[in-house]
Amino acid sequence: MKHFRLKKGLTALLLAGAAFNAAPVAAQNSDTLVIARSMDVNSLDPARAFCDTCQFYLTAVYETLVTLDADNKTLKPNLAESWDVNENFTEFTFHLKDATFADGSPVEASDVVWTFERLKNLKASPSFLMDGLTSAEAVDAKTVKFTVDAPNSEFLNKVSAPYTGIINAEVAEANGAIAGDTAAEADKSEPWFLANSAGSGPFMLASYSPEAELRLARNDSYWGTEPAFSEVVVTQIQDAVSQAQALETGQVDIAMQIDPDTAQSIRSGDVTTEVVPSYNFLYIGFIPGAKDMADVLTPEVRQALALAIDYDGMLDFTVGGNGAKQAAPIPNGFPGTAGLTPRAQDIEKAKQMLADAGQSDLKLVAGYPNDNVYGVDFNIMMQKVQQDFAAVGVELELKPLTWAVWRDELGAGEWPVTAIYYAPDYYGSGQYVAYFGMIDGFPWTNRASLGKGELVVNPAEADLYAKALASSGAASEEAYTEIGQAMMDDAIILPLVSPNLVLAYRNDIEGVRYSACCNLPLAEISRK
Amino acid sequence: MAELSNALGTAASRTRFVGLRRLVRRLPPTAKVGAAILLFWIVTVLTIHFWPVADPLAMVGRRLQPPSGDHWLGTDALGRDVFSRTLHGSVWSIPIAIVVVAFAVAIGSALGAVAGFFGGWWDAVIMRLVDVTVSFPPILLAMAVAAMLGPGLANASIAMVIVWWPIYARLMRAQVLEVREREHVEAAVAGGAGRVRVLVVHVLPLCWTPTLINATMDFGQVVLLAASLSFIGLGATPPSPEWGSMISEGATRFYNWWIAFGPGMAILSVVLATSFLGDGLRDAFDRRAG
Numbered sequence: 079m080k081h082f083r084l085k086k087g088l089t090a091l092l093l094a095g096a097a098f099n100a101a102p103v104a105a106q107n108s109d110t111l112v113i114a115r116s117m118d119v120n121s122l123d124p125a126r127a128f129c130d131t132c133q134f135y136l137t138a139v140y141e142t143l144v145t146l147d148a149d150n151k152t153l154k155p156n157l158a159e160s161w162d163v164n165e166n167f168t169e170f171t172f173h174l175k176d177a178t179f180a181d182g183s184p185v186e187a188s189d190v191v192w193t194f195e196r197l198k199n200l201k202a203s204p205s206f207l208m209d210g211l212t213s214a215e216a217v218d219a220k221t222v223k224f225t226v227d228a229p230n231s232e233f234l235n236k237v238s239a240p241y242t243g244i245i246n247a248e249v250a251e252a253n254g255a256i257a258g259d260t261a262a263e264a265d266k267s268e269p270w271f272l273a274n275s276a277g278s279g280p281f282m283l284a285s286y287s288p289e290a291e292l293r294l295a296r297n298d299s300y301w302g303t304e305p306a307f308s309e310v311v312v313t314q315i316q317d318a319v320s321q322a323q324a325l326e327t328g329q330v331d332i333a334m335q336i337d338p339d340t341a342q343s344i345r346s347g348d349v350t351t352e353v354v355p356s357y358n359f360l361y362i363g364f365i366p367g368a369k370d371m372a373d374v375l376t377p378e379v380r381q382a383l384a385l386a387i388d389y390d391g392m393l394d395f396t397v398g399g400n401g402a403k404q405a406a407p408i409p410n411g412f413p414g415t416a417g418l419t420p421r422a423q424d425i426e427k428a429k430q431m432l433a434d435a436g437q438s439d440l441k442l443v444a445g446y447p448n449d450n451v452y453g454v455d456f457n458i459m460m461q462k463v464q465q466d467f468a469a470v471g472v473e474l475e476l477k478p479l480t481w482a483v484w485r486d487e488l489g490a491g492e493w494p495v496t497a498i499y500y501a502p503d504y505y506g507s508g509q510y511v512a513y514f515g516m517i518d519g520f521p522w523t524n525r526a527s528l529g530k531g532e533l534v535v536n537p538a539e540a541d542l543y544a545k546a547l548a549s550s551g552a553a554s555e556e557a558y559t560e561i562g563q564a565m566m567d568d569a570i571i572l573p574l575v576s577p578n579l580v581l582a583y584r585n586d587i588e589g590v591r592y593s594a595c596c597n598l599p600l601a602e603i604s605r606k
Numbered sequence: 607m608a609e610l611s612n613a614l615g616t617a618a619s620r621t622r623f624v625g626l627r628r629l630v631r632r633l634p635p636t637a638k639v640g641a642a643i644l645l646f647w648i649v650t651v652l653t654i655h656f657w658p659v660a661d662p663l664a665m666v667g668r669r670l671q672p673p674s675g676d677h678w679l680g681t682d683a684l685g686r687d688v689f690s691r692t693l694h695g696s697v698w699s700i701p702i703a704i705v706v707v708a709f710a711v712a713i714g715s716a717l718g719a720v721a722g723f724f725g726g727w728w729d730a731v732i733m734r735l736v737d738v739t740v741s742f743p744p745i746l747l748a749m750a751v752a753a754m755l756g757p758g759l760a761n762a763s764i765a766m767v768i769v770w771w772p773i774y775a776r777l778m779r780a781q782v783l784e785v786r787e788r789e790h791v792e793a794a795v796a797g798g799a800g801r802v803r804v805l806v807v808h809v810l811p812l813c814w815t816p817t818l819i820n821a822t823m824d825f826g827q828v829v830l831l832a833a834s835l836s837f838i839g840l841g842a843t844p845p846s847p848e849w850g851s852m853i854s855e856g857a858t859r860f861y862n863w864w865i866a867f868g869p870g871m872a873i874l875s876v877v878l879a880t881s882f883l884g885d886g887l888r889d890a891f892d893r894r895a896g
């Protein structure tokens with residue numbers, strides 16, 4: 079036993095050093111683009127994938143009908159060269175370009191119909207994009223028409239989400255993919271999609287080894303402009319510091335997850351870092367449906383707690399000031415957010431409201447995933463919340479949990495406060511209402527009420543949402559502003575910080591940008 | 607030193623303190639250094655509330671400041687004083703180590719003594735249980751138990767007791783097996799003493815030395831394992847300034863090296879101290895025996 083004591087004693091220090099395990103990949107001057115990232119891939123099948131890594135992988139390999147321009151607002155043609163929308167936003171007709179899949183076969187309306195039906199019928203994570211789709215028909219080989227059950231001015235934006243990338247139906251079907259009603263049970267193609275791709279994009283999947291490497295090869299018969307790199311390698315590097323080191327030493331060309339604090343400590347003159355606003359945000363959520371909380375977490379108490387938080391301090395402590403405050407659970411810059419003012423701290427009012435509600439010595443428990451997302455350490459963020467709550471006499475006990483335990487306990491209503499994050503799937507505010515709105519049956523309504531809908535449902539929001547979807551432009555934005563205000567008054571979701579994003583790359587790389595739909599458009603990147 | 611004197615207190619209470627003094631004299635200098643470090647931490651645990659250091663939970667300066675005259679070990683991501691947090695960390699780590707080692711020794715020794723002395727069916731059941739437990743890597747078993755019970759230092763402590771008791775069961779069993787064959791024990795049995803009385807009065811008092819040495823050394827290991835569990839998020843919950851969770855906060859900010867430096871050195875000092883002291887004690891006892 080004893081001979082190992084000293085060595086074991088040092089492991090405590092080495093634990094921290096274990097972070098340095100960058101994969102040895104040579105990058106500079108080659109025809110290969112190497113990207114450092116901690117990959118969160120859940121699947122590489124467009125209809126099943128749902129992750130930040132998936133967003134840029136799918137964008138490079140599969141193509142959507144429309145896509146988001148570099149201004150992150152305007153939709154531009156992709157596989158569809160033009161589209162028509164009927165007056166009440168229920169029928170959408172797309173006219174396809176003469177594009178081809180990687181195997182040379184043409185992209186036809188039947189592929190689009192097949193892809194959308196499969197996305198809907200698989201009932202997987204991104205299937206919500208097809209909610210309300212009642213029919214998809216191929217008018218002719220190059221024209222496809224979709225009908226939705228209720229006005230949806232956001233449908234066009236939805237089909238810019240990378241998960242709606244068009245799949246080569248013949249190839250996928252030959253490998254077990256099914257688009258029909260039985261898809262959810264009968265489709266057995268997921269393993270095939272982990273090793274192969276069937277898209278029309280500028281890249282093809284070369285290989286994927288989980289927790290190690292995602293390798294893309296150029297699609298040599300690409301119908302559009304040929305991408306600059308013949309190969310793209312995404313190499314798994316877990317944390318920001320290791321990614322920064324790999325970037326400084328030239329092992330990688332781009333590091334995707336460097337936080338602003340780490341970016342400041344990069345001293346190499348060969349590296350460019352740009353700090354840009356992101357559309358990601360972290361928030362705390364209240365769960366009045368949790369055990370014994372129905373009479374405690376009333377709207378007044380929630381509003382009081384929302385006033386207790388020091389939002390400016392939160393920005394400083396979580397991201398060193400490299401971020402933005404956010405009013406409602408709709409990211410800054412999305413439709414309708416211009417008219418919303420972020421909350422400000424008001425300790426006296428918060429205390430008064432708590433006293434009026436008879437909750438002067440409130441004790442709450444917060445369960446949250448013990449993770450570091452978008453450069454924000456949940457533990458740091460929640461300790462700040464804990465301190466702010468303490469200032470108004472509310473004791474908050476923190477329970478950092480593994481993701482699996484967090485999910486279980488969330489569903490069981492073990493604790494009334496949680497913290498989590500959200501990133502957009504496309505440009506449009508409707509997705510936020512569809513997720514955070516206190517509308518019967520919506521995800522966060524279920525989460526917060528745990529079956530006791532009367533605790534949280536806000537009937538006004540359903541009407542406003544319908545109004546927003548039935549209009550476009552200014553009218554739609556106005557409705558989203560009203561919903562945003564209503565969600566702020568609900569005080570179920572409190573956005574704490576929208577962290578800035580660091581684009582960090584070697585000086586010889588150009589074309590790196592952040593896209594609201596697609597994360598990092600690989601095909602636009604080149605070496606000087 | 608109360609534990610130590612008990613351990614040596616066989617029958618002759620008058621020679622107890624003479625023996626203790628002789629033992630201390632025999633300790634090598636490294637062991638004395640180790641004892642001094644441990645003493646420092648124990649005094650710190652008992653008196654930390656009177657120390658003129660910053661509140662470990664309060665923001666006392668700007669965040670992520672390197673070490674300076676105001677903040678000897680800098681400030682962490684929430685602007686808290688790392689020096690103060692490191693000192694306060696001992697309030698979590700040291701008592702936990704004492705409790706875990708005490709429980710592991712009590713449970714392990716009791717079961718080991720029963721297995722060794724009574725043998726047969728008792729021996730088979732207890733020692734198989736020991737075998738099963740030690741067949742898991744300790745950190746893995748501790749993680750599994752802590753993950754099952756949920757985060758928190760109390761649960762982590764339970765996990766560590768479960769990991770640690772088998773060592774003492776084996777130690778005590780081996781010792782009891784040897785001592786029970788001695789003549790004075792046979793004499794006591796022949797004299798008609800009950801089996802339990804023979805075990806407690808005539809056997810156990812002669813069996814404590816290896817356990818004591820091992821417990822001293824394990825003290826540091828428990829501090830380390832507790833920190834490891836906190837490091838991976840299964841031990842202390844925020845905002846407690848537990849050493850492992852402080853290192854975990856520092857690990858994601860490696861350019862701000864001072865956040866992990868304080869608690870890292872604290873763990874290092876405890877582990878080294880107990881290693882030194884344990885080694886010294888073993889040598890001292892060995893020489894006495896020989």
